[in-house]
Amino acid sequence: MAEHSNFNDYLRGIVQNLPDSPGIYQYLNKEGVIIYVGKAKNLKRRVYSYFSKEHEPGKTRVLVSKIADIRYIVVKTEEDALLLENNLIKKYKPRYNVLLKDDKTYPSICVTNEYFPRVIRTRKIVRNGSTYFGPYSHIPTMNALLDLIKRLYPLRTCHLALTPENVAAGKFQVCLEYHIKNCKAPCIGLQSHEEYMANIAQVKEILKGNTREIAAALMDEMQALAAELRFEDAQRVKEKYELIEAYRSRSEVVSAVLHNIDVFSIAEDGDSAYINYLHITNGCVNQAFTFEYKRRMDETKEDLLAMGIVEMRERYKSRSREIIVPFELDLELAGVTFTIPQRGDKKTLLDLSLLNVKQYKVDRLKQAEKLNPEQKSVRLMREIQEQLHLPKLPMLIESFDNSNISGTDAVAACVVFRKAKPSKADYRKYNIKTVVGPDDYASMQEVVRRRYSRAVEEGTPLPDLIITDGGKGQMEVVRQVIEDELHLSIPIAGLAKDNRHRTSELLYGFPPVTIGVKQGTPLFHLLERIQDEVHRFAITFHRDKRSKRQVASALDTVKGIGEKRKTALLKAFKSVARIRKASVEELAAVVGEKAAQSLKQALTEDATGQSEATD
Template sequence: MTKEENEKRLAYLKGIVSNLPDSPGCYQYLDDTGTIIYVGKAKNLKRRVSSYFRPEVDRFKTKVLVSKIRDLKYIVVNTEEDALLLENNLIKKHNPKYNVLLKDGKTYPSICITNEYLPRIFKTRNINRKWGTFFGPYSNVSSMYAVLELIKKLHHPRTCRIPMTKEGIQKGKYEVCLEYHIKNCYAPCVGKQSYEDYQNNINEAKEILKGNTREIQKMLFDKMQKLSEELKFEEAETIKRKYILVEQYCAKSEVVSHILHNIDVFSITNDEKIAFINYLHVSNGSINQAFTFEYKKKLNETEEELLSLGIIEMRERYKSTSREIIVPFEMDLQLENVIFTVPQRGDKKTLLDLSLMNGKQYKFDRLKQTEKLNPEQKSVRLMKEIQEALKLPKIPYQIECFDNSNISGTDAVAACVVFKKMKPSKKDYRKYNIKTVSGPDDYASMKEVVRRRYTRLIEEGKPLPDLIITDGGKGQMDVVREVIKDELNLEIPIAGLAKNDKHRTNELLYGFPPMVIGLKMNSELFHFLTQIQDEVHRFAITFHRDKRSKHALKSAIDDIKGIGPKTKELLLSELKTVSNIQSTDLQTLTNIIGAAKAKIVFEYFKDKP
């Protein structure tokens, strides 16, 4: 599009905007094909729509949207609530490209009660209102199975898929199946359970699915009392068993306060691309509905915009008539006969905190599920967490960690492990024999190894790490910094993992002078850092142990003149240890390495204590 064409387009759109009314309503943006690409709502159409065409609009995604607009339509309504409802319906109908996308549909299962003569109750992901009544969708699948299990134990609805009719039952077309014999069904198909009783059970199941478990519990209790008064103890016992089942199910609900009734609770947890909106419904002091939904963001929508959309969507979906809605912040939203509350303390604040906790947990669970399918995503997330925690200039793609190992200064060694994309790169691991230090001097040993490591990387032109981690506290960090910064003039961030009195890692240090970084010890990032520390410690200890073993073997066998490496390897292969070689008789040695060499070995050890 040329500059002149763009100016003509904007002039046309601004001409429409200038004539918009100052009334509540919905606006629709259309592209060059006449397709609706965005639907919005406003308390004041003129003020809201004109904000898109101001020069100071700084949000990139909004600028992209505006560049696609070729025409706009609007619908005037009476109230802001009507605008919200209309916006919700238009988004569902047209699914505009730049609107928030509610990620549900087939993502979550629902429960269906069919419209058949003898209705069935089952879970499904296919929603067809012609089949029957649907409840859900259930974002928490375990809660859906819990309520299905309760209904199964309470009411025993049929599970067979045979299309049953009243005439078919009267003519005896059907036969009882295994479900009847194992007492999972009362066989209404052959008249063993009356149609009225079956329908009554289905109606009770609907009330449970609506969350009205307290009403069912009260009804069962009253019925049990009445049967007891009429001396119908067997029937009363049957009702009692049902009452106990409902009571046990209700006991799993979060009870806040019995004075709270018919309240909706909403909270929002944000991500870069997705918002997670949690909805709780409280009735008679208990939470009887809990759902979390994902909204895929398109235009950097504010939390208030997203939460407003979620409130309208979920209240309409779950037919909520609550007169009070608890929210985490003040909202410029008005609904008829509804009060918005932002609690600061008490039972309502407990409910809001619970909603926030559920939203965060759902976000965490979805993240874990995604990372299982795409491990690279977890690596990138952890690298970003390290970058943010340490305020690093770039993502730490390559991390290196050092450790020393010696016993009283003997056989001193050091090791370097390398992690790339948060995974061990074992081909880049390096072992070092300490050459310039005598005695147990960890600081001097660390300086030698770090100097050798990075001098060589510079000479060979290989990439330097984005972060160095020392297995130690401030002292180790200081000597590494002396080499990296003062000697080699390198700008590589240096962190340290310090241990407490019980020799357990409890602090992450960073900076100069080193400062403690606030990181929870049970966090995933802290576990990863200790994993690096454990890995370098394992690698250094293994190298040190191997060196000591070789040293021990050398003093015992390698000094025997006339015995070469192959003969030594053969002896160790057969006899396993030096002590076994020393105590073996001449004939056995002869069978292994021949008479001449056997005599040399035997004579050598004969004089040894």
């Protein structure tokens, strides 16, 4: 196997002395800057693979050409390698590594490190002993938690320095929050520190997702108070119990027996990958976060998901012993089981994660399209390319349709879409010249033959995709002209309609197969628009031609009305019906007095004859 030309004696010496152990390797350029960090189960085998073959043109070849030095770190396990790789990428931000797009700071809930702690929302993490929960990418979830805590526990919201010395010295007075029963006034000693901290301990359990234990403790307290005949106190505890049970019923997504589980899913769009993370405690979603990776090399979705798992578990300090994933991963974490559920409650959790990641993907695409409208067109073209396995993006799409009534006034139309948008300047109309009678297949062949024969002769660009307004028959007659006669290679698709004349399916290939396109999606709407546009254009042309023929037959028999006067009349009055209704004076303004008299008399006689024939 040929070695890469950049594999000089210096680099070869490093690679030959690499250990067959797990570890991290770092590639540096000639300036000594780290340009790539990677992990490996076997350092020697992995690093040598970069130099042992000539890579295809692309990012990997560029990376290898810039490697001037190699450093490495040996670790004990693959898990250690994953963690170290993640930390080094975040520290050095190498040019050719996956880029974590985590620019939006989501809020967290903070339990402050004070003598009487406060529970607040914040976007800043300050390492001062305070406890943080989150961040929360779904703001309504965080607000619901804060509202529940406020209603369960009357905690202080002021910024006073409530130290034991200041409280004992009587430096404070009660405020409005005490009078409206949102606070029990620990500032003047009306609530003890022990009672306040007991409330804070329960708040932390709720924020951890342990609502079931809190509800059970409240139930025990309520029953004990009732047994002591302290019914008013029992009622207050009951109200708290009902609040937390109502919250649990809304937040619990699966069976409460599922506890301390991580769930991950991934969705891709070109060079972007979106990963969703859910942490489940007692059947409730306790933490949820979705983020984006930007590919820099040829990372697979398995590679990206493995990186995302390491990143999220480290960020959230998760110690879950089970991780639910959508597909098998080449990843081993000590004491952790990976599950790919097919049914049941765990499948419900995976589906919820997939729903979240797909929605996040849609939201990010919408944001990007607002900033750059061209992205929507590229995405639609990429979808068509992927659905039909086209060799390149369908930047130029042409579609054909016929229109006639029992073979009379037969016409065809071609509409052109450039970058998924109609290019009306390129639309073309065709009068059918060689076909007699209502033969749609022969008419389609004539038009396709004329259009692309001329394109070949003149050297004009050929389309990346031809779409016929019809099913398998129309596709086949177009193929015969394109491939058999003209020897061109242009992908051909067909759009068929249902019995209610609505776009129903996309056909592709020979023999044609139905390509599933979900109704209501942007791709479906684009195809529907192409079909509606070519049909509209063909019908309009047909009506115009038929109308002109009818108009011509009515005016051609009038003495003194030649082509110029006929054109002037139609330009002025738009139709024969309006010409009939016009007065002699109005007609004379266009064709002169004498011709107007002749025209009025001829049209009146013609109308009378038509009326008598009807009678």
